[in-house]
Amino acid sequence: MKSLQIVTPHQECIFNCPFCIAKAHSHNNKFINNYEINNDLWKNNLINVINTNNDLKYVVITGTNEPMQSKSCVQDIIDIVRNTKKDIQIEIQTRMHKEDDIYKSVDVTCYSISNFNLIKNINPIGNTIRYVFILTESFNNKRLTDYLDIIPEEVTQLTFKTLENSNGVNIELDNWINNHKVDEDTLKALEKDINNYCGKLSIRLDKSCMDAEGRYKVFREDGNLYDDWG
Numbered sequence: 001m002k003s004l005q006i007v008t009p010h011q012e013c014i015f016n017c018p019f020c021i022a023k024a025h026s027h028n029n030k031f032i033n034n035y036e037i038n039n040d041l042w043k044n045n046l047i048n049v050i051n052t053n054n055d056l057k058y059v060v061i062t063g064t065n066e067p068m069q070s071k072s073c074v075q076d077i078i079d080i081v082r083n084t085k086k087d088i089q090i091e092i093q094t095r096m097h098k099e100d101d102i103y104k105s106v107d108v109t110c111y112s113i114s115n116f117n118l119i120k121n122i123n124p125i126g127n128t129i130r131y132v133f134i135l136t137e138s139f140n141n142k143r144l145t146d147y148l149d150i151i152p153e154e155v156t157q158l159t160f161k162t163l164e165n166s167n168g169v170n171i172e173l174d175n176w177i178n179n180h181k182v183d184e185d186t187l188k189a190l191e192k193d194i195n196n197y198c199g200k201l202s203i204r205l206d207k208s209c210m211d212a213e214g215r216y217k218v219f220r221e222d223g224n225l226y227d228d229w230g
Contacts, residue, residue: 003058003216004049008073009033010221013065015095017114018176019136022064024166027230029064031222035073042223043080049225050084060216061092061106068096078105093132097122108157116142119150130157135182142186144193144203157202160190164208 010029013020022029034042050056059081061067061074068074074092081088091108097118103109109126113119114134122131131151133139147158163181165174194203218226 001053001217002055003060004053004056005060005062005216005218006046006077007218007220008061008063008065008067008070008077009035010064011069014069015066017095017134019114019134019163019173019180021164021166021229023170023173024164025064025230026169031220033221034223035070035076035221038223042221043076045223045225046077046080046219047084049219050081050088056085056088059088059090060110061090066095067092068094068100068102071100071102074102075105078102091130099123099125101125110159114138116146119147122152124152124154128157129155130159131155132159132161135160135162135187137180137182139182140186143189144197148199148201155201159204159206160194161206162187 010031010033013022050059059077061077063070078090081090089107090105091110092103092106093110093112094103095112095114097111103125104127106126108128108130109124110130110132111122111124112132112134113122114136115138116133117138119131124131129152131147133147151158163177165177168174191205194205197203218229220226
């Protein structure tokens with residue numbers, strides 16, 4: 001296992017994005033919150049996972065809601081990882097575009113952006129900055145140059161993510177995605193642009209972000225390790 005997704009405790013999300021893949025889980029994100037109920041178990045299990053996976057190189061702080069809603073947990077995760085294995089790279093995934101010094105404590109600050117017009121509103125903070133574009137219809141007719149023209153110079157990584165439906169688990173979610181995802185012509189043109197790009201940025205297109213097999217495992221707030229998001 002080279003990458004570990006660490007999930008902050010679930011709560012009602014302040015953003016409640018209509019396309020959020022967390023709404024597609026049949027378990028409804030209901031796990032015992034041992035981060036709060038039995039913190040020693042949660043902490044010791046996390047340390048054990050880190051220590052027993054010698055090939056672990058990356059930790060991603062994420063959530064089934066906005067991770068920064070649990071800022072104390074985010075800080076605890078950072079401290080535990082740093083104190084257990086200093087060479088592990090830590091990334092945080094966030095839609096909280098407000099400036100916060102905690103972003104300076106991680107290796108990669110990953111800003112999720114679901115509307116093209118929001119790009120110019122972000123003042124990115126961190127050691128390495130990645131913008132992740134969640135490809136809704138607001139990105140229709142945009143080519144790679146449209147992004148390169150407006151992203152700040154601090155940004156060195158771009159990821160474009162297609163929306164993923166629930167395969168019938170959440171019909172409302174699936175209908176929204178079918179009606180509001182980026183159109184196929186834009187996606188094809190963007191993929192061609194990315195394949196032909198020869199600049200200094202790291203740019204990729206992700207069509208299967210929820211496929212954990214061979215990519216990562218998930219450590220949830222109950223203190224247990226899972227093979228996928230379920």
